[in-house]
Amino acid sequence: MPVATACPIALTAAERVRLKKMAYGYKIEHRLRVRAQIVLHAARGRSNARIARETGLHLDTVRAWRGRFAHGGLPALADRKRSGRPACFTPLQIAEAKALACQLPAETGVPLSRWSCPELAREAMQRGTATFVSASTMRRWLAEDALKPWQHRSWIFITDPCFRTRAERVLDLYARTWEGQALGEDEYVISADEKTSIQARCRCHPTLAPGQARAMRVNHTYGRGGALAYLAAYDVHRARVFGRCEPRTGIDPFTGLGNIGTAVGAENDHGS
Template sequence: MPAVCATPVTLAASDRHRLKKMAYGHKTPYRDRQRATIVLAAARGHSNSQIADQTRMHLDTVRLWRGRFAAGGLEALADRKRSGRPTRFTAVQAAEVKALACQLPAETGAPLSRWSCPELAREAVARGIAESISASTVRRWLAADALKPWQYRSWIFIRDPDFQAKADHVLGLYAGTWAGEPLGPDEYVICADEKTSIQARCRCHPTLAPGQARAMRVNHEYNRGGAVAYLCAYDVHQARVFGRCEATTGIVPFMALVDQVMTQEPYASAKRVFWVVDNGSSHRGKASIDRLAKAYPNAVLVHTPVHASWLNQAEIFFSIVQRKVVAPNDFTDLDQIRDRLQAFEARYNATAQPFQWKFTTTDLEDLLARLDRREQEEHSLRHQESSLSLAA
């Protein structure tokens, strides 16, 4: 019988480059590397038997992948789709489990706060959705729709009736306007707030510096050395910080912070100095507005909406202080905390740049519109559910 000639293989430059990456890549799967090696050897004119000897693969395997590449190119080197094991569960069963995951456990009578995959699998069996089902199957179904019922996020609904008006004032000040008029060069915007209870935790063993393949180590045990409150005033457009430490928060410590700022230039002789504060007890209500105006006629107190302290840029500075100064907390006494905070203020003011505040009044209007639509949809859904329950 005449000898059967091997299928000839001719490579384009681009195909050769991709095959070489597959054959010599460290992260290439083993089967792809072997198939690329077969094709490259075939392109160099080697016979199937020679390639089988070189790669230590069966002759039929070499013949198979050589022929597939000659017929279909690079795409033919991938595995063909296989039917696989017959599915045990129907699409309806998967949908019922997903619907169960989208319900609160309390609504189903389960004594749980959140669903987990094992609990969902157990509940699905108890409800007769499936005779048996594994947690991994439930996890795979939920992953297909990016459902994670074991996670949760806290939120708070807007309950300040003047939320938009108050937020507009604050955002306008950040943008350099007040009541629709641009601020003058002798008008300033200051955000003020308090960071309460910075504790002096003296570790029982010294903190170890980081080393090769080792993070900094902080001893878990500590002795309490008291706590101090840190009050801060941040000039929004000048990126300048004024801070002080007090034993506690309150009206007197806050007014001391105001005195510290308003008795120095350029604020003492400024036309207006706007103080943006939250609704804490140290500066709450109209009484605080009158108190500040009486002490300094050129000072204007502006409150953020209730539960909207995120509009206060002093919170951003406090997050920096927490990351760079306070944590991990390892102070011998309160004096060390005061000295560290004071030194950090000087260091920060030397290189600080104003925060790039990007949330504008337009963004606020879009946010409130989305919340209104969501509230209307939830109200409509509750009304439909009530109507269906009455009809039943």
């Protein structure tokens, strides 16, 4: 049988640069790297047999990709569209499953507080939506529309009749105004909170530093130093956080926290 003549390959400067990036880029898919290397070898005038021998590929593989590039250029090195496996579920079945996920379980008579993918798949099969559907398939359907029925967010209804008046005061302070007048440079707005009953503990033996093939060692036993309260505040307009530990909470520790914030703010303003 006559031997098929190898397709001649002539590259432009742009094609050569692109092919080199594909052939030697470490982030390029392996299959694209192999195809680019075949074309670069072919552009040097090498035969298909030599290319197959040097790259360790089958001769038919080299011949196929060389021919595809010769007739289609760089776009021909990409995979052709495949029909793929026939769809197992109709668009109507998928829409019904998504509609089920958008309902509360109590509305469907299921004794659950919220849906999970296995429970949705089980309920869909019981309703006859599909003969069989797996939890992973249900999860993939929901991900298409960013549906996460297993998550929830709580909220409260505002019942305070004076909410508007109190909220306006807070919002005005955030806007650096009070009773219609702008705040001065020496006036501060802080948002404070406290954390109580923090156990003060100290290790009975010092912690050992890590070494070669050894993690840091922390002694298990500790001594109790009582309970402390941590007061922290956020300077709204200067974006500073400060805090301190106190043996107990109350108006005096809170006042001391405010004094610390004022001193820190004045010091930073003076230093800047």
